[in-house]
Amino acid sequence: MARHLVYVLCAASAAHFALDAAAAVPVEESVAEVRENRTEERRPPPTRPFTAPPTIEAEQPAQGNQRLSQLFYQLQILQQEVQELRGIAEEQTYKLNRLARDQQEQYIDLDRRMAALRSNSPTPAVSGSTSKAGGFASTTTQVGGSGTERDAYTAAFNLMKGRQFEESATAFNQLIVDYPNGQYTPNAFYWLGELYLTNVETEKARQSFVQVVNLYPDHQKVPDALYKLGVVYHRLGDAQESLRYLDRVRNEHPQSSAAGLAETYASELQ
Amino acid sequence: MISLFRILLLSGLFCFGRLASAADSLDTIIIDAxxxxxxxxxxxxxxxxxxxxxxxxxxxxxxxxxxxxxxxxxxxxxxxxxxxxxxxxxxxxxxxxxxxxxxxxxxxxxxxxxxxxxxxxxxxxxxxxxxxxxxxxxxxxxxxxxxxxxxxxxxxxxxxxxxxxxxxxGIRGAFSTKIIYVLAKDAGSPSATFSLELADSDGERARTLFSSHEPILSASWSPDGRQVAYVSFETGRPAIVLQYIESGSRELLTQFPGINSAPVFSPDGRSLAMVLSRDGNPEIYVMNLADRRLRRMTRHHAIDTEPSWTPDGQNLVFTSDRGGKPQIYQLEMSTNFIERLTFQGDYNARARLLPDGRHLIFVHRRNGVFHIAWQDLERDVLRVLTQTSLDESPSLAPNGTMLIYATQDRGKGILAVVSIDGRVKYRLPSSSGDVREPSWSPFIRTLSEG
Amino acid sequence: MTQHWLRSFLLMMLAGLVLAGCTTTSSETEQPQGSDQAQDPPDTAPPEPPPVEKPDYELIDGVLKYRDSPVSQTFLFDYDRAVISPADLSELEKHAAYLNENRDKKVVLEGHCDERGTREYNLALGENRSNAVRGFLISAGVSASQIETVSYGEERPVDPGHSDAAWARNRRAVLIYR
The missing domain is CATH 3.40.50.10070 (TolB, N-terminal domain)
Structure with a gap:
């Protein structure tokens, strides 16, 4: 059966070559010429390259007709199927390209984050935190004292509420160093972003919000962070990227309050 | 002669009192948003x-x-x-x-x-x-x-x-422009009439350019606003007709066996893109209007139709179901390179490009309902502009701020306008019959200089 | 039946199809006349039908009848598809048989769509529907000169309604004897 299908396919592609060849003749011609060609096509051409061998014609001509119409029908179905497959291929190529692009962006962000960590933290602290950041980190934070992490977070948060922005930023940064896999780490990144935004340190704000989105894609702060990235990119003068994030909030988190904010912000942008 | 509107209904503090009392026709422009x-x-x-x-x-x-x-x-x-x-x-x-x-x-x-x-x-x-x-x-x-x-x-x-x-x-106004649309009376009955109407962009001062007992569709303006190309079934089968608006003189451009459809003038006015099935199935052709020579642009056993030009005249965007479902593709004419442009949804058709060449408007099906959508080609963002259903035939105002389209209102064909940001909406119904297939004119000179 | 025989047969038939379907050439030269009756079921086609006996096929007022029952002349399609329904193939074979016997008879194939989707796309889709029927008839031996196609897209619905049932009725190709 599979072999038969191959023959039909070969023949189908041959049919297309022939169709194209026939159609390729009047590529550039006047209307009058085309009309002439049309009438000419109705006459049988002088030579016929594909005349069926007389033996088979003589044997079963009527069956031949029936088989031919069945083949025509099969060809139609195959064409339809090929079209659908083409559609799937087009869509998957598109998705792959998008994924590749997104992944590259994520990698660049990760790279920047690593660089920032290396340059910002004093060496002993880094080694200390990286050891915590290993496989035992989560147990450490949970067992070692979610209380202390919560205390650190509450303290940093209260500093922010008290409008001591610089101190608050330092506290949140320390929390991230001390509890890299902590329960409040995503929140710390988010509030850092807010603090930097207030302090017009837009690039730092961008990096903080990107951390929330990329490292904690399921976190509740993600819609807000996406919206803020829209704001950040707008301030950085990249309207294109700004709209992309605003659209992400609306598409990925349509129920969030950030979606409404993003909608308003995007409409003001345009 | 019909006039498409008389009354303005606008809610809010600032509104027009005088126009409402001037109503002498059933037809109304209804501003929705x-x-x-x-x-x-x-x-x-x-x-x-x-x-x-x-x-x-x-x-x-x-x-x-x-x-x-x-x-x-x-x-x-x-x-x-x-x-x-x-x-x-x-x-x-x-x-x-x-x-x-x-x-x-x-x-x-x-x-x-x-x-x-x-x-x-x-x-x-x-x-x-x-x-x-x-x-x-x-x-x-x-x-x-x-x-x-x-x-x-x-x-x-x-x-x-x-x-x-x-x-x-700071945006050039488009109030002096015109629209062409098709008015269908008693469509579906043996006494049906179809007429090609020319009106001001507000629907006033309509006059008939051509009428027939057979369908008319796909009107397209020449860039100088003097001619219109359209599809007429007056002979019982589709043909592409070119008509001079002032003189009314008509010329049969193509009537090949099969379909002759979707004529669209190139931005320089020298060529007409169209769809013919004379070589077997619907394909896109470009006719040089000076010598009437045809050049075949697509070659595929699937449907290729609804061409339109990029503003630079170098590419055609068109609808094709070569991927099993209608989607919008772009053909670079110098290289024959074909690229698919739409990936959201299973029905995207009849695209038109904004004057900036970066944004596309088209018919988009979402949840089984046909709407007009807008897509940013660079950022790959899609926005649905209309809330009506069975929306089709979007046509852009020459300043690119608004588009007119055909839709259905209680089973009746009406025209509607929406701004490109989707925020401004109004409708142009007609009491004379179903109105459809709108085409917004280019900028035209309505007052002589001096 | 050997693989070799089957292969050459299929290729040959497709080659014939290419010529018949793509160049719109009359296939009369290819198909020997008089062979068409063999398409009928063997028991109903006596080698030399007596003149008094009623023929299997009759065309009365534009309606083709096969042994007194009308042959379907409307063929419905799935949404956004131009592939003939398998259920219609036997009816189309009957039209082909009649047209093969009566080379002077001509048909018009109309392609139609439902109102959903854009008018120009539907015009093309209607064209592909009428072409699907045309291609089938030609591959069944009917001469291209006997067939004319015209697409009306969504312009001529048979049912003006806006329901699924109305749409289904409007997605059709109609075969009309001239």
Whole structure:
């Protein structure tokens, strides 16, 4: 059966070559010429390259007709199927390209984050935190004292509420160093972003919000962070990227309050 | 002759009282939505003076002419960007510069003020002088005078709307443009008639270009606004017809066996893209209008149709179901490189590009309902612009700010307009029958120079 | 039946199809006349039908009847598809048989769509529907000169309704004897 299908396919592609060849003749011609060609096509051409061998014609001509119409029908179905497959291929190529692009962006962000960590933290602290950041980190934070992490977070948060922005930023940064896999780490990144935004340190704000989105894609702060990235990119003068994030909030988190904010912000942008 | 609208229904503080009482037809422009914070403008009724003959009789009358301020105010209102002040709320009715007191308008919250006068000259021409003021800065922005024949009354008003719009928004106005659409009466019955109608962009002053008992579709303007190409079934099968708008003379361009469809002029007006199935199945061709030679552009056993040109004339975008479902593709004509442009949804068709070449509008099916959508080609963002259903045939205003499309309202074909940001919406129904297949004209000159 | 035989047979038939379907050439030269009756079921086609006996096929007022029962002349399609329904193949074979016997008879194939989707796309889709029927008839031996196609897209619905049932009725190709 599979072999038969191959023959039909070969023949189908041959049919297309022939169709194209026939159609390729009047590529550039006047209307009058085309009309002439049309009438000419109705006459049988002088030579016929594909005349069926007389033996088979003589044997079963009527069956031949029936088989031919069945083949025509099969060809139609195959064409339809090929079209659908083409559609799937087009869509998957598109998705792959998008994924590749997104992944590259994520990698660049990760790279920047690593660089920032290396340059910002004093060496002993880094080694200390990286050891915590290993496989035992989560147990450490949970067992070692979610209380202390919560205390650190509450303290940093209260500093922010008290409008001591610089101190608050330092506290949140320390929390991230001390509890890299902590329960409040995503929140710390988010509030850092807010603090930097207030302090017009837009690039730092961008990096903080990107951390929330990329490292904690399921976190509740993600819609807000996406919206803020829209704001950040707008301030950085990249309207294109700004709209992309605003659209992400609306598409990925349509129920969030950030979606409404993003909608308003995007409409003001345009 | 039908007129598509008479009444403006606009909710809110600022509204038009006078037009509502002027209703003498069932047809209505219905403004559904405008921008959240429209510009407040006051268009004072123009002072209309009648010249007298020596024995004291009026030389010409303004009878039957709508006050110019009504036409201008309505133009600005339907753009969705402006909320004209109701005439009844005005504190004074200045018609010339020395009568303007900025304080009167400031306390009404008005941002811009338009005043003017219309006089009949002795030869019967209308002469209109008008001024535009910026109230906050107490500045005259504009002062001009237009003279034209009485028949150009509405053209003068639309011209002033264009100038005011451009001066206040920075965007060229498109109120002086025209629309062509198809009016179908008794569609589906043996007595059905189809007519190709030409009207002002506000639906007024409609006139019939061609009528037939067989369907008409796909009207396309030439870039100079002098010709229209369309598909007519008058012979029982589809043919592409070229018609000169002024003279009405018609020419059969193509009538090959099979379909002859979707003609669209190239931006330079020298070529016409079209769909023919003379070589087996629907393919896209480009006809050089000078020598009528045809060039075949697509080659595929699937449907290829609905071509349109990129603004630079180098590429065609078209609908194809080569991927099993209708989607929009772009063909680079110099290389024959074909690229798919739409990936969201399972039905995207009849695309038109905005003048910037970066944005696409098209028919998009979402949850089984056909809407008009907008897509940013660079950022790959799609936005659905309409909430109506069975929407089709989007056609852009030449300034790229609005589009007109065909939709259904209670089973009846109507025209509707939506802004490119989706915020401004209005409808143009017709009591005469189903209206469909709208095509917005390019910028055209409606007033002769000088 | 050997693989070799089957292969050459299929290729040959497709080659014939290419010529018949793509160049719109009359296939009369290819198909020997008089062979068409063999398409009928063997027991109903006596080698030399007596003149008094009623023929299997009759065309009365534009309606083709096969042994007194009308042959379907409307063929419905799935949404956004131009592939003939398998259920219609036997009816189309009957039209082909009649047209093969009566070379002077001509048909018009109309393609139609439902109102959903854009008018121009539907015009093309209607064209592909009428072409699908045309291609089938030609591959069944009917001469291209006997067939005319015209697409009306969504312009001529048979049912003006807006329901699924109305749409289904409107997605059709109609075969009309001239």
């Amino acid at each position: 405008g921008v959240d914070d429209p510009v407040r403008i006051a268009v004072v009724p123009f002072r209309q003076r009648v010249s007298m003959t020596a024995d004291g009789k009026p030389l010409y009358a303004f009878d039957g002419l709508q006050n110019m301020s009504d036409i201008i105010g309505f133009d600005l209102a339907r753009s969705g960007q402006f909320a004209p002040l109701d005439e009844g709320n005005m504190l004074s009715y200045p018609a010339e510069h020395k009568e303007v007191f900025f304080r009167d308008w400031r306390i009404l919250g008005v941002e811009y003020l338009v005043i003017g006068r219309a006089n009949f000259e002795f030869n019967g021409d209308v002469s209109v002088s008008y001024h535009l003021y910026d109230i906050a800065n107490e500045r005259q922005l504009l002062s001009d005078r237009v003279t034209a024949t009485r028949a150009k009354w509405r053209d003068i008003a639309h011209h002033i709307s264009d100038v005011v719009f451009e001066k206040t928004t």
